[in-house]
Amino acid sequence: MTRQIVLDTETTGLSAENGDRIIELGCVELLNRKLTGNDLHIYFNPERESHEDALKVHGLTTDFLRDKPKFGTLANDIVEYLRGAELIIHNAAFDVGFLNKEFELAGLAPLRSFVSEVTDTLAMAKSVYPGKRNSLDALCDRFGVDRSNRTFHGAKLDAQLLADVYINLTRGQDALLIDVAADEPQQGAVLIVDLRTFELPVLVAAEHELAAHEEVLVQLDKSSSGRTLFRKIGEMAVA
Structure with missing residues (x-):
């Protein structure tokens, strides 16, 4: 059973090494690519003010955070929640850097010592859509993910949006898997479809379709400085 945690943080600023801290952690759990509801959402007292620019992004004031727990008091619980999971993070280096600093301050080992792997959806999106805008907002718009209730950036809300984006971004990887237990997501039963049993029709592209395809390749x-993979594969096939 594949356990994934879609994770996001909000912070007082941009530099963990210069003393900025995590003020919000949002996690959404997926089992076999399905939401389970076993999520984690915590606000923290960072014991410092947020930078003005950061405050404009997340809107979490010092007064709001004053009575919230300090990260160190919940660090072990967070480790146990994340343990063994694959983490799905947009621009992972940023969040991982902050989490590692918080774990270090709490006397704990770095993140990658207790999770299975970290997947960066920003890197994935850049490889799929080179030269395009690949922010979380841009990907939500690209995949039709509703973000109309997003006034400020929030870790839990952004994690929920990213979970939807991730499923859309990786849907092709599971195109041949049909869930036969949709009402029992915990079971994860799937049926593998063998395409060898199908006689697939061959559709020849029309002239206008070929022209449009060539325009996209150009x-x-x-955007890739002449490194378009599709052209290289075509050249190899002709040779």
Whole structure:
């Protein structure tokens, strides 16, 4: 059973090494790519003010955070929640850096010592959509993910949006898996479809479709400095 945690943080600023702290942690759990509801959402007292620019992003004031727990008091519980999972994070280096600093201050080992792996959806998106905007907002718009209730950035809300984006971004990886137990997501039963049993029709592209395809390849050539993989594969096939 594959356990994934979609994770996001909000912080007092941009530099953990210069003393900025985590003020919000939001986690959404997926089992076999399905939401379980076993989520984690915590606000923290960072014992310092947020930078003005950061406050404009998350809107979490010092007064609001004053009575919240300090990260160190819950660090062990967070470790146990994350233990063994694959973490799905947008721009992972930022959040991992902050989490590692918080764990270090709490006398604990770094993140990668107790999770199975860390997947960066920003890196994934850049490889799929080179030269395009790949912020979380841009990906939500691209995949039709509703973010109309997002006034400020919030770790839990952003984790929920990212979970939806991740499923859309990786949907092709599971295109041949059909869930036969949709009402029992914990079971994770799947049916593997063998395409060898199908006679697939061959559709020849029309002239206008070929022209549109060539236009897209030209754009990709420009954004990738002539390293378009599709062209290289085509050249190899002809040779």
